[in-house]
Amino acid sequence: MERKIGETLLGVEHISLSFGGVKALTDISFNIREKEVFAIIGPNGAGKTSMLNVINGFYHPQQGEIHFKGLHRKQMRPHEAAVQGIARTFQNVALFKGMSTLNNIMAGRNLKMKTNLFWQALYYGPARTEEMINREYVEDIIDFLEIQSIRRTPVGKLPYGLQKRVELGRALAMAPELLLLDEPMAGMNIEEKQDMCRFIIDINEQYGTTIVLIEHDMGVVMDLSERLIVLDYGRKIAEGTPDEIRGNQVVIDAYLGVAHTN
Numbered sequence: 001m002e003r004k005i006g007e008t009l010l011g012v013e014h015i016s017l018s019f020g021g022v023k024a025l026t027d028i029s030f031n032i033r034e035k036e037v038f039a040i041i042g043p044n045g046a047g048k049t050s051m052l053n054v055i056n057g058f059y060h061p062q063q064g065e066i067h068f069k070g071l072h073r074k075q076m077r078p079h080e081a082a083v084q085g086i087a088r089t090f091q092n093v094a095l096f097k098g099m100s101t102l103n104n105i106m107a108g109r110n111l112k113m114k115t116n117l118f119w120q121a122l123y124y125g126p127a128r129t130e131e132m133i134n135r136e137y138v139e140d141i142i143d144f145l146e147i148q149s150i151r152r153t154p155v156g157k158l159p160y161g162l163q164k165r166v167e168l169g170r171a172l173a174m175a176p177e178l179l180l181l182d183e184p185m186a187g188m189n190i191e192e193k194q195d196m197c198r199f200i201i202d203i204n205e206q207y208g209t210t211i212v213l214i215e216h217d218m219g220v221v222m223d224l225s226e227r228l229i230v231l232d233y234g235r236k237i238a239e240g241t242p243d244e245i246r247g248n249q250v251v252i253d254a255y256l257g258v259a260h261t262n
Helices: 048-055 078-084 101-107 117-122 126-144 160-173 190-207 218-224 242-246 249-256
Strands: 008-019 022-033 037-041 063-068 071-073 086-088 178-182 210-214 227-232 235-240
Touching (some): 008 048, 022 210, 022 227, 037 048, 037 218, 048 210, 086 160, 101 126, 126 160, 160 178, 160 190, 190 210, 190 218, 218 242, 227 242, 227 249, 235 242, 235 249
Parallel strands (some): 086 178, 178 210
Antiparallel strands (some): 008 063, 063 071
8 A cells, every 4th residue: 555645744953962972963864754654774873762762852962953743842851742742662672561461551541641630549430431431542452453362461471572562552552643663673583573564554554653663674674664764873874765775885885785893
């Protein structure tokens, strides 16, 4: 199915980020369009995760600015980014290991809770109605991700591939317009990667969610993304379609074809 790409959703303009004397990002600019799958690739230490941390407000750059949904953002905290419609997953699974799959995904609905603490404590009236609506939303996500059989299982007892799927479910529960996926297939076997690819495509097509993807599996990146940028030592060295990146000699030398030393 051909995806209908829209106007610019996120604009990143001349972002530079340093930690002490170490430059993590230097003068990075790009834009992400509505309903596209956009990839950020590069060797280890290239600044990919730092870029996601800037987008969702975890890091505040020393220079540059971000526009999201047409609004200028100088600095934003992760909570504010989530409220505005940005959700993410992490390189290392960040779940509540003692809680069930269902409750972990329900945690992603906290921002959607509107009733005050008094009604929530009583679990009566508006709070109960709201809980039922949000529970139904989460059950739909559980069905979508095909994890009905583990809905009551503590996530700490699940294999790694399923934990990554639960984390994806929690991010989806936030109903994001922009979903940031930081190495969603790391540590997965071939079958698990195929499932995750299918879910990413379905999220993009069925939910209409814009996706930013960091992934080291180049086959996955080239198959899923419409456009991508390549970072190396915190600088953008290329931007384009998968076909354009495949034929870019600078990228081949820096990443795709030559061993990279950190």
